[in-house]
Amino acid sequence: MINNENLLCSFLSRLEKEKTKNDYERDIKNFTKFLGKDFVHVTSNDCERYVDYLKGEILEKRIAISTAEKLYSEIYSFYNYLEENSYITYNYFKNISKPVATRNIAKEKIISWEEFDQLISVLKTYHSRDFAILLLIFTSGLTLSEAVNLKWNRFFIDNKGNTGIIFITKRGRRYVKVHKDVWGLLERYRGSLSKMVSQDNYVFLNNRGNKISGRWVRLVLKKACNEAKLDREYTPRDLRHTLAAYALKKGASSRQVQEQLGWSNESLAERYLYTIQQLEENAIDYLNFHLK
Numbered sequence: 001m002i003n004n005e006n007l008l009c010s011f012l013s014r015l016e017k018e019k020t021k022n023d024y025e026r027d028i029k030n031f032t033k034f035l036g037k038d039f040v041h042v043t044s045n046d047c048e049r050y051v052d053y054l055k056g057e058i059l060e061k062r063i064a065i066s067t068a069e070k071l072y073s074e075i076y077s078f079y080n081y082l083e084e085n086s087y088i089t090y091n092y093f094k095n096i097s098k099p100v101a102t103r104n105i106a107k108e109k110i111i112s113w114e115e116f117d118q119l120i121s122v123l124k125t126y127h128s129r130d131f132a133i134l135l136l137i138f139t140s141g142l143t144l145s146e147a148v149n150l151k152w153n154r155f156f157i158d159n160k161g162n163t164g165i166i167f168i169t170k171r172g173r174r175y176v177k178v179h180k181d182v183w184g185l186l187e188r189y190r191g192s193l194s195k196m197v198s199q200d201n202y203v204f205l206n207n208r209g210n211k212i213s214g215r216w217v218r219l220v221l222k223k224a225c226n227e228a229k230l231d232r233e234y235t236p237r238d239l240r241h242t243l244a245a246y247a248l249k250k251g252a253s254s255r256q257v258q259e260q261l262g263w264s265n266e267s268l269a270e271r272y273l274y275t276i277q278q279l280e281e282n283a284i285d286y287l288n289f290h291l292k
Helices: 004-012 018-035 044-054 065-084 113-123 128-140 144-148 180-192 214-227 236-249 254-261 266-277
Strands: 155-157 163-169 172-177
Touching (some): 004 065, 018 044, 128 180, 128 236, 144 236
16 A cells, blocks of 8 residues: 655655745645545546636635646646656646646836836935936846845946946856946945945945845835826836836847846747737837936
């Protein structure tokens, strides 16, 4: 007779990260609880019922589609392992479509130029550090983590006078261009600091001289959205989405945007295509944006 606990442990031992193991163990045990019986005795009907549960068809409260996709993938992977090692005769999840979360970026996450102009007016009244970090995220497409962990020694000037940032990643070096107006903001912010700044220092510091937190940046942007009387509160990630959408709309290639934003592949640009179609020419396209 098969010991289910040992079988589960055997499967989990194949996973490398401890957090991944914990997630799988929790979710497989929840699936077993849903079944009300040993997981090796699963039937095709059980699998269909579980996917209906994930889709919210037998729940009062619907599970987020991204969570449903993750749970399905975990259980599918587990049953593939059971089938490949002859613990079960067939993985019935193969016959059932996976709940799939859309990869499109919602249009609500793209800031209009009019809204951004309102944000700029508010941010200009803030601390030069907060203005600079949010403008850097928007114009260079940095993630929030990249921005708050940025050090001065990551900046460089090329032989044509362009300013850039070097990031060392698992895939090698990534070069990110910095808008000249934003570089001007950064230099003025650096000049405003009370003590000598080392190249090894973090760029954006709090009042105690430590790097600022991502939470602080999110709060600053939230406050600015409210003071600008925007219809919604945007996040630093939305600034990154906005850069990608407008750059692609204005003719940048998927490859160029991939390299600037550090995407794993060009196909991620497809998430913005339907948004770009909704951003076709209107009055604001006749305006040139330059920081003063």
